Amino acid sequence: MVAEKQTHDINLHDVNLFLRDEFHEAFRVLRREAPVHWNPGSARANGFWSLAKYEDILFVSRNPETFISSKGIGGPGERNPRPEDVARAAARPPGEGDSSIITMDPPRHVKMRRLVNKGFTPRAVNAMEPQIRAQTREVLDAVGDRASGDFVLEVSSQLPLAVICGLMGLPREAWPLMFELTNAALGAGDPEYQTAQVGTAGSTEAARATARAGNLRMAQYFREVLEQRRAEPREDLISILLEAELDGEQLTEREILEFCNLLVIAGNETTRNAISGGLVALDEHPDERERLQADMSLIDSAVEEILRWTSPLHHMTREATADVEIRGQQISAGEKVMMWYPSANRDEDVFDDPYRFDITRSPNDHIAFGIGEHFCLGAGFARKEIRVMFEELFDRYPKIRLAGGPDRLRSSFINGIKHLPVDYR
Numbered sequence: 001m002v003a004e005k006q007t008h009d010i011n012l013h014d015v016n017l018f019l020r021d022e023f024h025e026a027f028r029v030l031r032r033e034a035p036v037h038w039n040p041g042s043a044r045a046n047g048f049w050s051l052a053k054y055e056d057i058l059f060v061s062r063n064p065e066t067f068i069s070s071k072g073i074g075g076p077g078e079r080n081p082r083p084e085d086v087a088r089a090a091a092r093p094p095g096e097g098d099s100s101i102i103t104m105d106p107p108r109h110v111k112m113r114r115l116v117n118k119g120f121t122p123r124a125v126n127a128m129e130p131q132i133r134a135q136t137r138e139v140l141d142a143v144g145d146r147a148s149g150d151f152v153l154e155v156s157s158q159l160p161l162a163v164i165c166g167l168m169g170l171p172r173e174a175w176p177l178m179f180e181l182t183n184a185a186l187g188a189g190d191p192e193y194q195t196a197q198v199g200t201a202g203s204t205e206a207a208r209a210t211a212r213a214g215n216l217r218m219a220q221y222f223r224e225v226l227e228q229r230r231a232e233p234r235e236d237l238i239s240i241l242l243e244a245e246l247d248g249e250q251l252t253e254r255e256i257l258e259f260c261n262l263l264v265i266a267g268n269e270t271t272r273n274a275i276s277g278g279l280v281a282l283d284e285h286p287d288e289r290e291r292l293q294a295d296m297s298l299i300d301s302a303v304e305e306i307l308r309w310t311s312p313l314h315h316m317t318r319e320a321t322a323d324v325e326i327r328g329q330q331i332s333a334g335e336k337v338m339m340w341y342p343s344a345n346r347d348e349d350v351f352d353d354p355y356r357f358d359i360t361r362s363p364n365d366h367i368a369f370g371i372g373e374h375f376c377l378g379a380g381f382a383r384k385e386i387r388v389m390f391e392e393l394f395d396r397y398p399k400i401r402l403a404g405g406p407d408r409l410r411s412s413f414i415n416g417i418k419h420l421p422v423d424y425r
């Protein structure tokens with residue numbers, strides 16, 4: 001029997017839930033009382049369905065024809081979008097997808113994925129390990145003799161930046177700009193990162209203008225890089241994309257620009273927060289930390305537990321193309337469905353004692369990287385970076401401690417930490 005749309009007074013539009021780190025409690029209630037939950041729209045944003053259960057997220061992620069990505073994956077969408085965005089979305093038939101891999105649907109997505117996969121296989125990642133270790137040591141060398149500092153600015157943001165910029169062949173002078181632009185893209189709602197002089201600090205207008213300006217600057221930068229690589233091809237990922245063909249045709253400039261944009265953002269913001277959040281989790285669980293530092297062979301399972309525990313990306317969104325029933329709730333064609341990974345990763349039906357941070361948890365089938373069709377392309381790199389970072393960090397600074405609480409990012413999309421004071425010694 002189909003029930004009425006179930007609502008609840010928990011409002012996932014409210015960014016304060018995430019800023020104050022209160023979302024785990026909200027999801028615990030939703031899993032128990034409203035696992036398929038209709039979140040009504042606000043003056044600015046559309047309403048959406050929230051999926052809080054692991055099994056339901058698997059179902060949606062594994063049915064990419066019924067739950068498509070090409071109508072947007074970042075959230076419920078604005079209630080009053082710009083007319084040009086509406087026209088662009090309307091002109092795009094489902095199945096054809098957008099020009100970014102993450103917003104493509106099958107069959108084009110499958111082909112695009114096959115095309116870029118080679119650079120991200122376990123073999124490719126393992127071959128990069130010596131370089132990732134050297135890059136990690138360089139990051140820690142720069143901390144030097146300092147007794148204390150900001151772990152995010154000095155350490156956790158620096159390794160992902162070095163790795164992804166290295167893969168793309170971007171010169172070191174460009175790394176600070178990439179750091180700034182990815183913060184603008186995913187931290188646009190946080191006053192600290194807002195660059196636009198529009199609206200009040202933290203307002204939606206300021207956020208939109210910041211994100212738009214950041215995107216334009218990013219596209220402009222990568223257009224110049226493409227021009228250079230066309231004139232002078234190299235071995236890097238961008239040169240490979242320029243040569244690549246899909247269905248006998250080269251990728252369009254827009255497809256390559258979108259891929260560069262996605263790689264820089266996805267490669268930086270998430271891994272950074274897994275490393276920062278991992279240090280917080282270990283600091284808050286001294287027994288687990290001691291166990292790990294006494295036996296670093298536990299690092300692989302510790303990395304998986306850090307990923308489950310921190311779930312750096314909060315959600316991905318799909319749009320239903322048909323009417324579907326999940327747990328007695330009727331999801332109608334055209335409605336948005338948000339998959340909440342932190343909730344799935346603490347689902348009592350899947351994980352024993354899910355609120356316990358256990359570095360030897362087994363099994364640990366978390367879905368911090370998503371699952372199915374769009375499973376994270378960079379998961380191998382992320383895992384390797386987190387692993388190597390903690391190996392090298394504990395070797396160099398075995399006594400590192402938090403010197404204050406994390407300064408959290410104002411975002412419901414990224415489980416972000418902007419600043420983290422630490423004593424290195």
Ligand code: HEM
Binds near residue numbers: 073103274368379
């Ligand atoms: C801890 C770090 C990371 C987390 C938690 C994470 C999480 C995710 C998630 C949940 C998705 C699924 C999107 C969906 O189903 O719609 C995804 C996709 C993706 N990620 Fe990651 N990611 C991480 C690191 C990286 C890195 C380092 C890279 C690049 C080197 C990367 C590149 C991508 C790309 C290109 C996609 C799109 C794949 C597709 O649409 O087929 N990610 N990521």
